[in-house]
Amino acid sequence: QQPVQSPQAVILREGEDAVINCSSSKALYSVHWYRQKHGEAPVFLMILLKGGEQKGHDKISASFNEKKQQSSLYLTASQLSYSGTYFCGTEIEWGATNKLIFGTGTLLAVQP
Amino acid sequence: DGGITQSPKYLFRKEGQNVTLSCEQNLNHDAMYWYRQDPGQGLRLIYYSQIVNDFQKGDIAEGYSVSREKKESFPLTVTSAQKNPTAFYLCASSDTGFAFTEAFFGQGTRLTVV
Numbered sequence: 001q002q003p004v005q006s007p008q009a010v011i012l013r014e015g016e017d018a019v020i021n022c023s024s025s026k027a028l029y030s031v032h033w034y035r036q037k038h039g040e041a042p043v044f045l046m047i048l049l050k051g052g053e054q055k056g057h058d059k060i061s062a063s064f065n066e067k068k069q070q071s072s073l074y075l076t077a078s079q080l081s082y083s084g085t086y087f088c089g090t091e092i093e094w095g096a097t098n099k100l101i102f103g104t105g106t107l108l109a110v111q112p
Numbered sequence: 113d114g115g116i117t118q119s120p121k122y123l124f125r126k127e128g129q130n131v132t133l134s135c136e137q138n139l140n141h142d143a144m145y146w147y148r149q150d151p152g153q154g155l156r157l158i159y160y161s162q163i164v165n166d167f168q169k170g171d172i173a174e175g176y177s178v179s180r181e182k183k184e185s186f187p188l189t190v191t192s193a194q195k196n197p198t199a200f201y202l203c204a205s206s207d208t209g210f211a212f213t214e215a216f217f218g219q220g221t222r223l224t225v226v
Binding site: 001002005032034039040041042043044047087089094097099100101102103104105 | 145147152153154155156157160162168170171202213214215216217218219220
């Protein structure tokens with residue numbers, strides 16, 4: 001059930017772009033993206049809903065392909081503050097309600 | 113300010129002991145969750161609760177127990193039946209279910225077995 005994220009880790013120079021992918025084997029109701037700094041709580045970035053509505057971050061974008069059960073996070077012109085571990089959270093059906101299952105994470109390091 | 117408070121930040125447990133991790137929120141959220149984080153494994157769902165006095169097992173509930181007697185509180189007990197409890201534990205809450213609403217996380221409790 002756990003979605004697969006790729007790549008596992010990426011190193012960038014400031015100003016470079018990156019794409020992080022998230023793929024699920026289950027039908028998805030929504031996809032969340034979070035960023036976690038070491039030893040801190042994950043922070044919400046974005047949520048993508050079935051039907052295309054997207055809510056979230058100004059400088060980071062994402063896509064959600066419902067049919068392929070995949071999402072991608074796009075980081076453009078990366079800044080040092082973008083460093084951290086990125087998690088996708090996939091909302092899947094679970095009995096009478098839904099649950100949020102997180103991926104294994106992608107470690108992003110932005111260097112000067 | 114509204115938010116989620118987890119305590120303690122660090123916790124040490126002896127073999128065979130039960131320990132309880134606290135999670136309190138003042139966001140007036142209905143739903144609360146416990147996740148376990150291990151290196152390279154992401155966040156795995158232990159338990160979650162949509163309303164007071166109701167909770168559901170997650171993917172790795174064995175060796176854990178919870179209660180939800182008040183809307184703002186969702187404590188997690190790590191029992192002696194949990195054979196490998198050393199991990200980083202995160203509590204989260206959201207307004208309703210996950211659809212349409214983000215999850216807010218506490219700062220976490222790092223549990224170590226000594």
